Amino acid sequence: MSKNIGIKELAKIANVSIGTIDRVLHNRQGVSEKTRQRVLALIEQHDYKPNLLAKHLASRKQFSIAVLMPASEDNPVWQPYVQGIEKAARDMEKFSVTVDHLPFDQYDPQSFENAAEGASAYDALLMVPLFEKAAMRLKDNFARQGKSCLCFDTNLPEGDEHLFIGQHAFQAGRLCASLLNYTVPADRSLLLVNLGRKAGYHLNFWGRENGFNSFFKGKDAPQRKLIAYEGPIEQANHLEQGIAEILQKSPNIGGIYVPNSRVYWVAHILEQLQRTDLILLGFDLIPENKKYLKRGTIDFLINQHPENQAYRGVEWLMQRLVFGEKAEPGSTPIDVVMRENLEE
Amino acid sequence: MSKNIGIKELAKIANVSIGTIDRVLHNRQGVSEKTRQRVLALIEQHDYKPNLLAKHLASRKQFSIAVLMPASEDNPVWQPYVQGIEKAARDMEKFSVTVDHLPFDQYDPQSFENAAEGASAYDALLMVPLFEKAAMRLKDNFARQGKSCLCFDTNLPEGDEHLFIGQHAFQAGRLCASLLNYTVPADRSLLLVNLGRKAGYHLNFWGRENGFNSFFKGKDAPQRKLIAYEGPIEQANHLEQGIAEILQKSPNIGGIYVPNSRVYWVAHILEQLQRTDLILLGFDLIPENKKYLKRGTIDFLINQHPENQAYRGVEWLMQRLVFGEKAEPGSTPIDVVMRENLEE
DNA sequence: TTGAAAGCGCTAACAA
DNA sequence: TTGTTAGCGCTTTCAA
Numbered sequence: 165m166s167k168n169i170g171i172k173e174l175a176k177i178a179n180v181s182i183g184t185i186d187r188v189l190h191n192r193q194g195v196s197e198k199t200r201q202r203v204l205a206l207i208e209q210h211d212y213k214p215n216l217l218a219k220h221l222a223s224r225k226q227f228s229i230a231v232l233m234p235a236s237e238d239n240p241v242w243q244p245y246v247q248g249i250e251k252a253a254r255d256m257e258k259f260s261v262t263v264d265h266l267p268f269d270q271y272d273p274q275s276f277e278n279a280a281e282g283a284s285a286y287d288a289l290l291m292v293p294l295f296e297k298a299a300m301r302l303k304d305n306f307a308r309q310g311k312s313c314l315c316f317d318t319n320l321p322e323g324d325e326h327l328f329i330g331q332h333a334f335q336a337g338r339l340c341a342s343l344l345n346y347t348v349p350a351d352r353s354l355l356l357v358n359l360g361r362k363a364g365y366h367l368n369f370w371g372r373e374n375g376f377n378s379f380f381k382g383k384d385a386p387q388r389k390l391i392a393y394e395g396p397i398e399q400a401n402h403l404e405q406g407i408a409e410i411l412q413k414s415p416n417i418g419g420i421y422v423p424n425s426r427v428y429w430v431a432h433i434l435e436q437l438q439r440t441d442l443i444l445l446g447f448d449l450i451p452e453n454k455k456y457l458k459r460g461t462i463d464f465l466i467n468q469h470p471e472n473q474a475y476r477g478v479e480w481l482m483q484r485l486v487f488g489e490k491a492e493p494g495s496t497p498i499d500v501v502m503r504e505n506l507e508e
Numbered sequence: 509m510s511k512n513i514g515i516k517e518l519a520k521i522a523n524v525s526i527g528t529i530d531r532v533l534h535n536r537q538g539v540s541e542k543t544r545q546r547v548l549a550l551i552e553q554h555d556y557k558p559n560l561l562a563k564h565l566a567s568r569k570q571f572s573i574a575v576l577m578p579a580s581e582d583n584p585v586w587q588p589y590v591q592g593i594e595k596a597a598r599d600m601e602k603f604s605v606t607v608d609h610l611p612f613d614q615y616d617p618q619s620f621e622n623a624a625e626g627a628s629a630y631d632a633l634l635m636v637p638l639f640e641k642a643a644m645r646l647k648d649n650f651a652r653q654g655k656s657c658l659c660f661d662t663n664l665p666e667g668d669e670h671l672f673i674g675q676h677a678f679q680a681g682r683l684c685a686s687l688l689n690y691t692v693p694a695d696r697s698l699l700l701v702n703l704g705r706k707a708g709y710h711l712n713f714w715g716r717e718n719g720f721n722s723f724f725k726g727k728d729a730p731q732r733k734l735i736a737y738e739g740p741i742e743q744a745n746h747l748e749q750g751i752a753e754i755l756q757k758s759p760n761i762g763g764i765y766v767p768n769s770r771v772y773w774v775a776h777i778l779e780q781l782q783r784t785d786l787i788l789l790g791f792d793l794i795p796e797n798k799k800y801l802k803r804g805t806i807d808f809l810i811n812q813h814p815e816n817q818a819y820r821g822v823e824w825l826m827q828r829l830v831f832g833e834k835a836e837p838g839s840t841p842i843d844v845v846m847r848e849n850l851e852e
Numbered sequence: 853t854t855g856a857a858a859g860c861g862c863t864a865a866c867a868a
Numbered sequence: 869t870t871g872t873t874a875g876c877g878c879t880t881t882c883a884a
Contacts, residue, residue: 170861181871186863194869216602217561218861221876258560258831338848346691346787346807379848443690463690469841487602495851497813500844504682504723507839514877525855530879538853562877565860 169210177210178203189214216487220259227261227485229478230283232276232291232302233317235267240450241425241470242270245292245317248474256478259486263478270294288481289313290474293320312484314493316477317470318367329477331468331496333368337375337423339498340445343464344419345379345386347443352418353389355410359403359426372423372447391417407433419443427465431456449501457503467499513554521554522547533558560831564603571605571829573822574627576620576635576646577661579611584794585769585814586614589636589661592818600822603830607822614638632825633657634818637664656828658837660821661814662711673821675812675840677712681719681767683842684789687808688763689723689730691787696762697733699754703747703770716767716791735761751777763787771809775800793845801847811843 171189175182180199187195188203195203206212231249236242246265253263266282269275276295280302283289289306293299293315300320306313319328344354356376358369380388393410395403407430411417420442422430427446431453434440445464446453456462473496483489515533519526524543531539532547539547550556575593580586590609597607610626613619620639624646627633633650637643637659644664650657663672688698700720702713724732737754739747751774755761764786766774771790775797778784789808790797800806817840827833 172861182862183864183871183873184869187870190863196869199869213601215565215604215861217565217604218876219863221559221561221565221860221878222862222864224863224876257557260559260561335849339846342846342848467841497811497841497843498849499841502683502686504686505679505842516877526878527855527857527880528853531854534879540853543853559877562860563879565862565876566878566880568860568879 168213168215170215171212174203174206174210174212178206220486225260227259227288227482228286229256229261229263229288229290229481229485230286231263231265231474231478232279232283232289233265233267233474234270234292234294238270239425240452241448243450244470245474248471249478251471252475252478252482256482259482261482261485273298287311288485290477290481291315292317293323294318296321312481314477314481316473317468321367326492329473329480329493329496331368331466331498333371334375334378336447336466336498337372337377338379339375339500340372340421340423340464340466341376341379343500344421344443344445345388347463348418350386350388351416353391353414353416355414355417355420356390356392357395357407357420357422357430358393359395359422359424359429369423376421376423389416403429404433404436408437411437411439417442419445422446424448425450425453427462428452428456431461435461449506454506457501457506460503463502465501467501469496469499472496512559513556514559515556518547518550518554518556522550564830569604571603571632571826572630573600573605573607573632573634573825573829574630575607575609575818575822576623576627576633577609577611577818578614578636578638582614583769584796585792587794588814589818592815593822595815596819596822596826600826603826605826605829617642631655632829634821634825635659636661637667638662640665656825658821658825660817661812665711670836673817673824673837673840675712675810675842677715678719678722680791680810680842681716681721682723683719683844684716684765684767684808684810685720685723687844688765688787688789689732691807692762694730694732695760697735697758697760699758699761699764700734700736701739701751701764701766701774702737703739703766703768703773713767720765720767733760747773748777748780752781755781755783761786763789766790768792769794769797771806772796772800775805779805793850798850801845801850804847807846809845811845813840813843816840 171182171185175185180203184195184199185203188200233245234242236246249263249265256263266279268279273295276298280298283302284305288311291299303313314327314329315323316329319330348354356373380386380390391410391414393406395406420430425446425448427444431444434442434444440461444462446462447466449465449467453462453465457465476493480493515526515529519529524547528539528543529547532544577589578586580590593607593609600607610623612623617639620642624642627646628649632655635643647657658671658673659667660673663674692698700717724730724734735754735758737750739750764774769792771788775788778786778788784805788806790806791810793809793811797806797809801809820837824837
């Protein structure tokens with residue numbers, strides 16, 4: 165494994181100066197077609213690969229990455245994302261990349277706009293596009309300037325899958341359906357509880373619902389009675405009544421699916437009603453949910469690996485900026501967590 | 509965020525040359541205690557952080573990492589690991605780190621010894637320590653020379669958890685038990701099929717078995733009849749007889765647990781016997797297993813994310829070598845895969 | 853005990 | 869169209 169050839173050796177072989185080599189490498193003008201071809205051939209032939217460390221050092225560039233994401237105070241689900249960002253920020257420092265979290269209020273479009281404004285000064289953008297229109301505009305802005313933009317957690321409705329890091333919501337929904345289908349006897353029905361549907365990242369909710377429902381449709385699909393309940397957004401007491409009524413009306417219900425992190429609300433209610441016999445399935449390993457998972461009131465939680473998503477998002481952007489790489493972001497596993505594989 | 513101070517500015521402020529700064533940074537001799545203290549204070553005060561790119565460039569060091577792992581021809585489970593290694597090798601190139609796969613035969617201790625011999629010339633080691641004694645010796649060798657060594661897939665019996673990337677076998681076993689407990693009616697029994705117990709990485713098998721059994725022990729544990737069957741290692745026809753007999757003898761069996769990747773053998777047999785009604789659970793997303801998962805003969809597979817493990821192992825070693833970092837490797841999720849979240 | 857200087861592989865400004 | 873040169877922030881060697 166002989167050490168890689170460098171720009172200097174290349175110049176010597178080609179009988180030109182390193183300046184010329186540099187010019188053809190960056191296909192800048194000022195090189196005659198003849199020498200360009202000659203150098204190109206040599207580059208090919210010797211399998212020249214630039215030393216990216218030297219490159220980065222010499223270019224003396226400083227990059228900045230903006231992370232547009234709700235404040236973690238808004239909702240505990242954001243906490244681990246913030247941790248991922250912070251870790252990434254520390255790790256990216258050595259590449260002269262700075263990472264800033266520009267928080268917004270997940271319920272306030274205006275705050276998103278404000279944060280977006282601040283983002284425009286950065287070299288790359290990582291965001292949770294909770295507000296479609298504004299997010300689209302911002303994304304297009306970045307694209308127009310040739311700057312990278314990556315979505316995480318939630319994708320844009322027409323978002324490029326290759327510019328997204330996060331869980332496939334539809335697939336996750338199907339998986340949940342299958343899990344309930346396995347664990348709840350076939351003659352019992354399933355309840356889908358919608359909470360906070362209008363309160364934020366609708367797209368993931370939507371996908372998880374549709375995926376769930378899709379599982380029971382189609383020719384070979386298992387037959388199940390499904391009941392849907394649209395809960396209030398932020399009023400736990402109304403919810404309690406609603407759930408109690410439904411369970412009374414349909415005593416046949418054997419499992420409950422909550423396609424978001426608010427599953428602990430339902431868990432709480434089930435404990436009140438002493439109906440912990442029901443299989444309960446929801447999303448996200450937030451502390452409240454873990455508590456009920458440990459107790460057995462919640463049976464399954466789907467983990468989205470938020471910390472990892474955030475970290476990988478930053479890392480991916482850094483690699484674009486610093487190393488000019490363009491690999492795909494890679495997918496997020498749909499991780500089923502039970503009491504037994506809950507860490508600590 | 510003003511740009512980080514460098515060795516040069518530091519020298520100017522301290523009224524010494526950059527050579528002296530360098531000496532105290534690497535606490536080399538040849539600096540008077542007085543100036544050393546002065547410089548140290550300045551470093552602290554200005555929060556100096558070395559530019560690791562420049563450092564690495566100037567040190568003109570080339571690092572090499574050896575990956576000691578079975579040949580992928582031996583067993584399809586190794587295939588994705590190899591891919592992870594290859595991807596890592598490509599990505600590490602830019603840091604002047606070369607990665608070589610030193611394959612051995614997973615059934616032949618001598619071949620491990622041979623490969624281990626070759627590994628001693630490398631700067632760091634990533635290995636699957638299938639043969640305990642030899643692996644321990646090798647590991648100690650590396651430790652003695654102050655070189656890093658990391659295990660993946662399987663840990664050493666007394667291996668440091670912080671020097672291991674892989675799934676927690678015991679936890680995985682418990683999870684499988686819980687899954688079967690959920691999906692198989694309480695009055696039916698479970699069959700544990702041991703295949704190839706003596707054929708290789710016993711430690712993971714052992715952990716997965718023990719975890720599984722532990723789930724049904726203890727005061728609050730669910731009551732289940734468990735049946736264990738020790739299958740032959742490499743003789744599928746014997747196995748077929750054995751399974752058929754057991755199922756005949758114990759018609760009450762409702763689910764089967766195979767704590768390794770050979771679950772497709774059992775799947776094949778179940779199809780022969782037309783007993784695909786049984787819940788079947790095993791490990792690893794190898795092509796054969798995926799086939800049966802898609803068909804529904806296998807119900808659950810536990811994914812160990814082998815490609816990821818391998819990649820992260822190499823990356824972790826690279827970061828130690830190049831950047832001197834010492835963060836923990838991080839854990840591998842116990843990923844439950846069903847037909848619905850099988851990719852593609 | 854200290855300083856000066858060359859050089860790592862590359863970029864970019866300036867000359868020719 | 870091409871070559872030359874001065875760095876980027878650090879390591880390392882040699883001289884003082």
